[in-house]
Amino acid sequence: MKNVILRNIENPNSHRIEEYIKAGGYFAIEHAVNEMTPRDIIDDIKKSGLRGRGGAGFLTGTKWQFASLDPKFPKYIVCNADEGEPGTFKDRVILERNPHQLIEGMVIAAYALQSIRGYIYVRAEYPHVEKILNEAIKEAYDKGFLGNDIMSKHFRFNLSVHRGAGAYICGEETALINSLEGRRGEPRIKPPFPVNAGAWAKPTIVNNVETFANIPYIIETSPKAYSFLGTKDSPGTKLFCVSGAVNNPGVYELPLGTPLREIIYEHCGGIRGGRALKGVIPGGLSTSILTPDKIDCPMDFANLSKHGSMLGSGAIIVLDDTTCIVKIYERAMRFFEHESCGKCTPCREGTGWMRTILGRIEDGMADMEDLATLEDAALNVAGKTFCPLGEGAAHVLLSAMKHYRGEFEYHVKYKKCEVTDPSQRWGHLSMGELD
Amino acid sequence: MDTMRCAADTPAPLGAAKDGASESAMLKDKIKVLKKLYPHARSVLLPALYAAQQLYGWLSEDALEEVSRLTGVSPAEVKGVVTFYSLFKTRPLGRNVIYLCTNVACLIMGADTLEDFLHNTYSLSNGETTADGRFSLVIMECIGACDKAPAMLVNDDCHFNISMDNIREILDNYK
Numbered sequence: 001m002k003n004v005i006l007r008n009i010e011n012p013n014s015h016r017i018e019e020y021i022k023a024g025g026y027f028a029i030e031h032a033v034n035e036m037t038p039r040d041i042i043d044d045i046k047k048s049g050l051r052g053r054g055g056a057g058f059l060t061g062t063k064w065q066f067a068s069l070d071p072k073f074p075k076y077i078v079c080n081a082d083e084g085e086p087g088t089f090k091d092r093v094i095l096e097r098n099p100h101q102l103i104e105g106m107v108i109a110a111y112a113l114q115s116i117r118g119y120i121y122v123r124a125e126y127p128h129v130e131k132i133l134n135e136a137i138k139e140a141y142d143k144g145f146l147g148n149d150i151m152s153k154h155f156r157f158n159l160s161v162h163r164g165a166g167a168y169i170c171g172e173e174t175a176l177i178n179s180l181e182g183r184r185g186e187p188r189i190k191p192p193f194p195v196n197a198g199a200w201a202k203p204t205i206v207n208n209v210e211t212f213a214n215i216p217y218i219i220e221t222s223p224k225a226y227s228f229l230g231t232k233d234s235p236g237t238k239l240f241c242v243s244g245a246v247n248n249p250g251v252y253e254l255p256l257g258t259p260l261r262e263i264i265y266e267h268c269g270g271i272r273g274g275r276a277l278k279g280v281i282p283g284g285l286s287t288s289i290l291t292p293d294k295i296d297c298p299m300d301f302a303n304l305s306k307h308g309s310m311l312g313s314g315a316i317i318v319l320d321d322t323t324c325i326v327k328i329y330e331r332a333m334r335f336f337e338h339e340s341c342g343k344c345t346p347c348r349e350g351t352g353w354m355r356t357i358l359g360r361i362e363d364g365m366a367d368m369e370d371l372a373t374l375e376d377a378a379l380n381v382a383g384k385t386f387c388p389l390g391e392g393a394a395h396v397l398l399s400a401m402k403h404y405r406g407e408f409e410y411h412v413k414y415k416k417c418e419v420t421d422p423s424q425r426w427g428h429l430s431m432g433e434l435d
Numbered sequence: 436m437d438t439m440r441c442a443a444d445t446p447a448p449l450g451a452a453k454d455g456a457s458e459s460a461m462l463k464d465k466i467k468v469l470k471k472l473y474p475h476a477r478s479v480l481l482p483a484l485y486a487a488q489q490l491y492g493w494l495s496e497d498a499l500e501e502v503s504r505l506t507g508v509s510p511a512e513v514k515g516v517v518t519f520y521s522l523f524k525t526r527p528l529g530r531n532v533i534y535l536c537t538n539v540a541c542l543i544m545g546a547d548t549l550e551d552f553l554h555n556t557y558s559l560s561n562g563e564t565t566a567d568g569r570f571s572l573v574i575m576e577c578i579g580a581c582d583k584a585p586a587m588l589v590n591d592d593c594h595f596n597i598s599m600d601n602i603r604e605i606l607d608n609y610k
């Protein structure tokens with residue numbers, strides 16, 4: 001398999017600019033600036049079919065074109081390195097090990113949009129990453145890939161890091177822009193979209209770390225070569241970050257469309273202890289759970305939505321038969337309640353109600369009426385929230401209740417967990433016993 | 436057990452404020468530099484709050500007032516912003532802050548038993564500080580280390596694959 005995003009990753013110094021250049025890095029920006037017009041670049045990104053890797057899967061070339069067609073200047077290039085979706089740790093690898101590929105992608109975007117200023121919005125939970133990025137940015141300035149006269153072509157682009165402060169909602173692009181502007185990270189109403197009125201009311205593109213990391217490859221090969229990887233609807237490779245009950249959790253770069261079975265049983269070495277699969281959360285905690293019969297689902301945008309879920313961030317959380325679904329979703333709802341920004345009532349109040357009822361069920365204090373109330377609450381949140389956070393909270397719960405109904409009812413009826421022997425859970429074993 | 440240390444801005448120890456006037460001047464200079472990173476002065480607010488937090492260890496009412504004065508953002512606005520984000524310290528915390536992730540990937544690997552351990556050993560609950568001021572506990576949502584779960588940060592150091600076998604040993608390094 002070809003490594004596009006994690007190229008050179010075996011090199012322990014892959015984060016240094018000399019090593020990146022030795023591996024062919026910063027060739028794409030030279031090629032772009034010397035041989036291509038900004039419009040050529042946008043056309044190539046459009047032709048490649050690249051879709052955003054931050055969750056929504058929006059076409060990157062189309063986003064860039066919208067921003068480029070807006071006559072307002074200056075334009076801003078913003079990298080979303082907030083990576084807050086539970087289960088997600090794939091941008092972290094790029095930020096730690098391949099920061100120059102991200103920077104190069106951003107410089108190419110800047111050239112395509114004639115932007116002079118960019119920001120990388122990094123979550124505060126990655127304190128070491130900020131340091132790595134600042135060092136990489138300095139290296140890029142020293143080599144003339146950033147600054148006021150990039151490669152002596154009178155092309156100017158300056159870049160700095162902006163640190164978040166522990167709010168999941170700031171991963172949502174309009175909340176991120178508010179946070180960048182020094183405000184509370186509440187989402188803004190759309191339209192206007194950031195491509196027309198983003199940071200400081202100027203045209204702004206917000207792209208995920210992994211999205212930017214794809215750009216150099218597309219420019220240095222060809223859109224066609226890129227669309228060869230992956231599937232027609234979802235071209236390219238994807239970083240899948242797998243956690244939970246597998247033998248080899250970690251980040252795997254694989255073509256989009258790779259079947260879930262192959263990821264879990266081949267790349268990740270199967271379920272720990274040879275246990276049975278109970279379910280898979282395929283794209284981060286905000287995406288609906290898949291039951292084991294969906295194990296052959298190809299991991300791409302189209303097929304996951306066909307199965308009622310989403311590719312999301314590519315964060316695969318694997319649950320085995322020792323896991324209590326009620327406990328998982330009680331914890332999940334605690335997350336949504338904690339991270340709700342409070343701007344709209346259905347989400348602010350609804351996540352709290354749902355968490356309270358889930359807590360009662362988990363603690364064996366609930367009756368059947370509570371199950372009906374829980375479902376009713378979720379249905380009253382779904383479709384009524386200002387942004388996708390509240391919507392996601394309701395959806396993931398409804399799908400868990402649908403597919404694992406028996407387990408919720410067992411909790412209510414017998415006031416305990418169906419999972420036979422909770423002492424068998426991994427956390428209660430010492431690490432030595434796991435092997 | 437895996438550890439990743441990070442020397443990035445270790446906060447000044449509590450009570451380090453010997454000479455209020457020179458600290459104020461330092462903060463003023465720092466914010467002046469930070470302002471250049473943004474097209475509008477008020478956007479410096481988050482970095483300015485971090486700078487104040489690093490200097491004073493936490494963000495007291497006085498520190499917030501000072502940030503308001505130095506950034507030109509109204510005191511009410513500053514308060515609104517600082518309370519929105521969970522990682523600004525609006526009260527003094529212990530010498531070492533344990534940021535323990537208990538989100539789903541860590542939960543299924545036993546993060547709840549670690550939370551119980553901290554409660555039983557140090558009487559620590561979320562948001563609390565030990566009587567000797569050695570540790571504070573902040574329960575986190577996912578910190579992006581789910582393949583090495585359970586995970587936690589202590590100050591700016593990442594610790595991975597924590598278990599009942601090694602948590603005590605890890606924490607022994609923080610006095």
Ligand SMILES: Cc1cc2nc3c(=O)[nH]c(=O)nc-3n(C[C@H](O)[C@H](O)[C@H](O)COP(=O)(O)O)c2cc1C
Pocket residue numbers: 051052053054055056057058060080081082083084085168169170171172173174206207208209211212387388389
């Ligand atoms: C609640 C919420 C949280 C989000 N968190 C992130 C995130 O942490 N990182 C990210 O890249 N995108 C996140 N997004 C998606 C962004 O809003 C946006 O779509 C994305 O940054 C666009 O980049 P892309 O087109 O390259 O994917 C989030 C969206 C929502 C609704």
Ligand code: SF4
Pocket residue numbers: 169187339340341342343344345347348385386387388389390391
């Ligand atoms: S859905 Fe939740 S997070 Fe989104 S705007 Fe409403 S309260 Fe805020």
Ligand code: FES
Pocket residue numbers: 086087088536537538539540541542576577578579580581584585586
């Ligand atoms: S769930 Fe704990 S690090 Fe991701």
